[in-house]
Amino acid sequence: MDNLLSDYQLGATRLNNRVVMAPMTRSRAVDGVPDHNTALYYAQRASAGLIISEGVPVSRQGTGYLYTPGIYSDRQVDAWRAVTDAVHEQGGRIFAQLWHVGRVSHRSIQPNNGAPVSSVAVAGGKAFAYDDQGQARDLAASEPQALDAAGIEDVVYEFRQAAANAIEAGFDGVEIHAANGYLIEQFINPLLNTRKDQYGGATLESRSRFLLEVVDAVVDEIGADSTGVRLSPYNELGEMPLYADIAETYLHITEALQARGVVYLHLAAQEALITSGLLGQIRDNWKGALMLAGGLSAGQADQMIADGVLDLAAFGTPFVANPDFVERTRNGWPLASVNRSSFYGGGAEGYVDYPTYQPAG
DSSP: TTTSOOOETTTTTSSSSSSSHHHHOOOOOTSSOOHHHHHHHHTTTTTSSEEEEEEEESSSSSOOOOOOOSSHHHHHHHHHHHHHHHHHTTTTTTEEEEOOOOTTGGGGGGGOOOOOSSSSHHHSEEEEEEOOTTTTEEEEOOOOOOOHHHHHHHHHHHHHHHHHHHHHHOOEEEEOOEEEEEEEHHHHHHHHHTOOOOSTTTTTHHHHHHHHHHHHHHHHHHHHGGGGEEEOOTTTTTGOOOTTTTTHHHHHHHHHHHTTTTTTTEEOOOOHHHSHHHHHHHHOOOOOOEESSSSSHHHHHHHHTTSSOOOOOSSHHHHHHOOOOOHHHHHOOOOOOGGGSSSSSSSSTTTTTOOOOOOOO
């Protein structure tokens, strides 16, 4: 595992290894604010070269799941500072994943019970919200309203302010979540985005415009060296339909991101990304750090780094049950099994109570 465990210079941030803890929603912030268990959870896993936080909503409007910690209030910023301090005390590095779910939300958790927002007024996806009896459960997302030009400008500003808040809270950088069927991808996808204005889906330039305006605002606020972007070509989450020019779309986007000098590109590892040849095309063109997440083993990641396919490898589920995932990888120790029933919601159980490995003797 010499390649995976080697150090790496990510912009201005030195990583102790190339193992990244992937962003994972855990739904433990009962009032939308990180607590002492949040700090403990991330500090336990700080041996990762880089932690990318769970998705943090940039506004209440951008929230689609109950109990997710945002980064838009002073109270949230103060609480996140305790988390980043705990990670840094353990020698770790942490980026905040900035998140706006768009249409994947429900009126019960929107400001004033209003409609969620999206590129167009077409419903899709499921939210974790309150039913008519006030019980938290999975619900079909409410029909959204299409963002007008002023609304788009407001959301771009929310991303900018969230990035500033993240740096104030002690994060080493941010990742813009432009994947998995959430708001930014709702603009990128031409079969959903049927707008007729400058943000419409008719051309690559117009349906990429919203993403690039968000990137420009964040880079202007905190610098390209502290800004990463997550994308998911061939994604069908959130009821995103596949379309003919996916490869052309994401090559156009990565070229635009390359020109802006963002510090890394984080790709979701759909099988089609690899089998279509798109991953290789992106690797040939991308000069920054390239990260892949989704179902990789440590051995596969080590070989892909050796072959120059990747620079960084992100692991999700293994980090849930193995806070010492890096140490287990280094020493060839077995991985613990995860309790999937405790992925979302609850308290300390299945969150901060997974033990580190204790070698016999």
